[in-house]
Amino acid sequence: MSPGSQPAVLRWLAAAAAAAGLGCTLWAARAVPAHLVRIDRREADLRSLANVENDARALAPYLAALTAATGGIAETPEAMLRRVAPGAAAPTVAAAAPEPLDDGWRFRRYTFSFADVPVDSLSAFLAACDTARPPWRAAQVRIQALDPGSTRARAALTLEGVDRAEPGAKDGP
Numbered sequence: 001m002s003p004g005s006q007p008a009v010l011r012w013l014a015a016a017a018a019a020a021g022l023g024c025t026l027w028a029a030r031a032v033p034a035h036l037v038r039i040d041r042r043e044a045d046l047r048s049l050a051n052v053e054n055d056a057r058a059l060a061p062y063l064a065a066l067t068a069a070t071g072g073i074a075e076t077p078e079a080m081l082r083r084v085a086p087g088a089a090a091p092t093v094a095a096a097a098p099e100p101l102d103d104g105w106r107f108r109r110y111t112f113s114f115a116d117v118p119v120d121s122l123s124a125f126l127a128a129c130d131t132a133r134p135p136w137r138a139a140q141v142r143i144q145a146l147d148p149g150s151t152r153a154r155a156a157l158t159l160e161g162v163d164r165a166e167p168g169a170k171d172g173p
Contacts, residue, residue: 074163077110077129077136084128085121089114098165105162109139114155116146122155129159136161 075083078093092113098106114122122143129136140158 074134074161075132077112077159077161080128080132080136081112081125084124085118088117088121088125091115091117100165101162104164106165107160107162110136110159112155112157112159114153114157116152117155119143119151119153122153122157126157129161132161134162 081088081091094111094113096109096111098108100106126138126141129138136159138157139160140156142156144154146152146154
């Protein structure tokens with residue numbers, strides 16, 4: 001490279017660097033407003049979460065007293081079955097649409113169909129339904145032994161009960 005061409009090469013390099021810098025500046029100028037909007041939205045979300053947390057802290061003693069007085073949210077029959085008979089095969093469960101009652105209560109009906117279940121699991125499940133608060137009533141029970149003298153059976157149970165709707169819950173099955 002000749003000494004006379006060095007300044008021309010340096011000028012081209014300086015022009016390329018200036019163009020790249022200008023391109024980066026324009027890109028940043030376009031991107032910054034979107035990032036600022038996202039940051040503002042996140043700050044507003046955090047402020048609202050802080051308000052919700054403060055409300056929850058203020059209401060905690062009242063919710064604890066309400067849970068102590070009412071026994072909390074009632075355990076569903078599916079949860080009771082998993083608790084009292086964890087080894088039992090999962091039944092087919094059909095839940096009818098809840099029927100609203102007074103003061104936030106609702107009437108629920110579940111039908112459980114077992115293809116092959118130990119009889120002792122059925123009896124433990126029915127006992128748990130009876131002692132639940134509020135209790136679940138066995139409206140219909142059909143049990144058929146799989147083999148003579150067997151402790152396994154095919155069963156269909158229809159349970160009925162009332163429970164309180166959770167706040168904000170949909171009235172689906």
